[in-house]
Each structure stands twice: as C-alpha cells, then as structure tokens.
Amino acid sequence: MKWIFTFLVLANLAVYGWYKLDATPLTVQIQNREKNASAVKVVTGQLGEASTPAAASPVPTEPPQATNAKPEVTPAAQITPKPQPSATPAKVASICTRWTGITGEQIDSAREKLKALGITSTETSSGESTKVWVYMPPLETLDAAKAKATQLAAMGVTDYFVVNNGGRWQNAISLGIFSTREAGERHLEELKALGVKSAVVRDRDDTLKQASFSSKNLTDAQLDKLNKLSLQYRGSIVREVACK
Incomplete structure (x- = not known):
C-alpha cells in the first residue's frame, strides 16, 4: 500500500512539473491598464462628493486643404420693371358764363372792370340799329x-x-x-x-341800350369774382351756360 501511495505522489509531482514547464508566462500589458485613464473617477471617503473628470484633450483637426477652385457665382435674376401707366392729367371743368342786364352808362364801366380782373369776354350790345x-x-x-x-x-x-x-x-x-x-x-x-x-x-x-358779356374757360376763382362784380350793377345777372 505504501508503494501505491508513493507512486501517486510522484505521479502528481510529475504532472505538476510538466504543467509548469509547458505553461506560457503571463505578461501584464501596462498599456492596457492605462487605456481610458481619463474616464476613471476617484471616489473619496466623503458621501456625495466625486472628483471632476479631467477634461479631454482636444483632438487636433487637420487644416482645410487650400484649393484653387473659384466659388461658383450664380448670376442674380434680372427683374424687368413693369411699365408704369402714364398719369393722365385730370380734366378741368370748363366754366362758361353770360353776364346780362348791363344797360346805358353801365356798359363802359363793366367792360373796364372785366379787363382789370383778367377775364376775357365777348361783348354783344344793342346799339342805334x-x-x-x-x-x-x-x-x-x-x-x-x-x-x-x-x-x-x-x-x-x-x-x-x-x-x-x-x-x-x-x-x-x-x-x-x-x-x-x-x-x-x-x-x-x-x-x-x-x-x-x-x-x-x-x-x-x-x-334800353343793353349789353351782355360772354366768357369761356373761367376758373372757380374767376367765376367768384365775376359774381361779386355783378352785384355792383343793378339788374345784371351772371348765368352759367353750355360751352360752345
């Protein structure tokens, strides 16, 4: 029995020695341990307090390569101005009048005052004929x-x-x-x-010797002056008539 026990002990030692001689030595890669070291957080003994992770180093970017290509310029669309309609001058209403009822010695006075007002008129009178x-x-x-x-x-x-x-x-x-x-x-x-x-x-x-004065193309201001003038001559009247 002894020799069997001794034999088993020797056999185990032999197997252990062969395993040690044949095993590949374990190498520790220091670089692998340092990988992602910036992401490691250091925890202190105080609750709720952690150190701020170190800021990541900016990764340098390659400068843009210079190019000789000129930027393409799109020509602006030409806008054709719309023709503006020509302004049509407003038509001024033509005022024509006939001043009647000028008698006797009033005729010469009325004629002179019309000229002083700048009102052109055509005189029609009844004379000796x-x-x-x-x-x-x-x-x-x-x-x-x-x-x-x-x-x-x-x-x-x-x-x-x-x-x-x-x-x-x-x-x-x-x-x-x-x-x-x-x-x-x-x-x-x-x-x-x-x-x-x-x-x-x-x-x-x-x-009675009578006269009348016909005027054309009067302005509103001239018509107002003529109406005021007629008030100086008893019996005279200014009427607007159709322009011919």
Whole structure:
C-alpha cells in the first residue's frame, strides 16, 4: 500500500512539473491598464462628493486643404420693371358764363372792370340799329320780377334779365332786342311755344341800350369774382351756360 501511495505522489509531482514547464508566462500589458485613464473617477471617503473628470484633450483637426477652385457665382435674376401707366392729367371743368342786364352808362364801366380782373369776354350790345324790344311789362315789385325770372328759367328761357335801373322800365323783364320787327316777332312766337304768355314786342323808340358779356374757360376763382362784380350793377345777372 505504501508503494501505491508513493507512486501517486510522484505521479502528481510529475504532472505538476510538466504543467509548469509547458505553461506560457503571463505578461501584464501596462498599456492596457492605462487605456481610458481619463474616464476613471476617484471616489473619496466623503458621501456625495466625486472628483471632476479631467477634461479631454482636444483632438487636433487637420487644416482645410487650400484649393484653387473659384466659388461658383450664380448670376442674380434680372427683374424687368413693369411699365408704369402714364398719369393722365385730370380734366378741368370748363366754366362758361353770360353776364346780362348791363344797360346805358353801365356798359363802359363793366367792360373796364372785366379787363382789370383778367377775364376775357365777348361783348354783344344793342346799339342805334336796334328796332324792336321783346319784354314783359314791369311788375309791382323787384321781388315779383325776380320770381317771374326764375319761372322763365324753369321753362327753358335763356336770354332774359330783370330791369333794375330805377327808370321807366324798372322791374320789367327784358327778353331780347332785335334789329328787325320780323326777328322780334319770331322770337315772341318761340317764347309762347315755351309757355310764356305776357311777353310783348314794342318799337325801339324808348328801348334800353343793353349789353351782355360772354366768357369761356373761367376758373372757380374767376367765376367768384365775376359774381361779386355783378352785384355792383343793378339788374345784371351772371348765368352759367353750355360751352360752345
């Protein structure tokens, strides 16, 4: 039994020696231990307190390689301006007037004052050659004569004026002076066709010398001045008429 025990001990020693001789020596790689050393946290004995990890070293980047290629420039789109519509000048309303009822000595004065105001006008007067006068006989008051004149305008009569010179024909309504009786009678028939009933024709022996002034292309300011001027002449009136 002894020799069996001795044999087993020797056999174990022999196996152990062979294993030691044949095993590859263990090498410790120091470099492997140092790998990721920056990520190691040092824990102290105090609770809740840890050291701040060391900042990682910036990794150097390679500088961009210089290139001779020129940057491609995209041409800006050309914008064609839209044609602007030409401004059409505003049309100025043309004002045409006829100033009537200027009698006797008033005619020369009215003519001069129109020139002073810079108003160009065409004068129409009844001189010594006139033969007949178409008119409505004087009414009782000036207000009644003006009211009758307003009715005439509503009926379509355009050539009339109220006599207001303080003479014999005060408050009469003149409807026109003509060179021949035939022309006067024809105008009287036209008035009757419009509804005028009280108009008459008389010979020129005592008719009034009259004048009217027609103006075109007046401005609002000139029209205002003309209206103010007409107030200085009794019986005269300014009416806007259709421009011809």
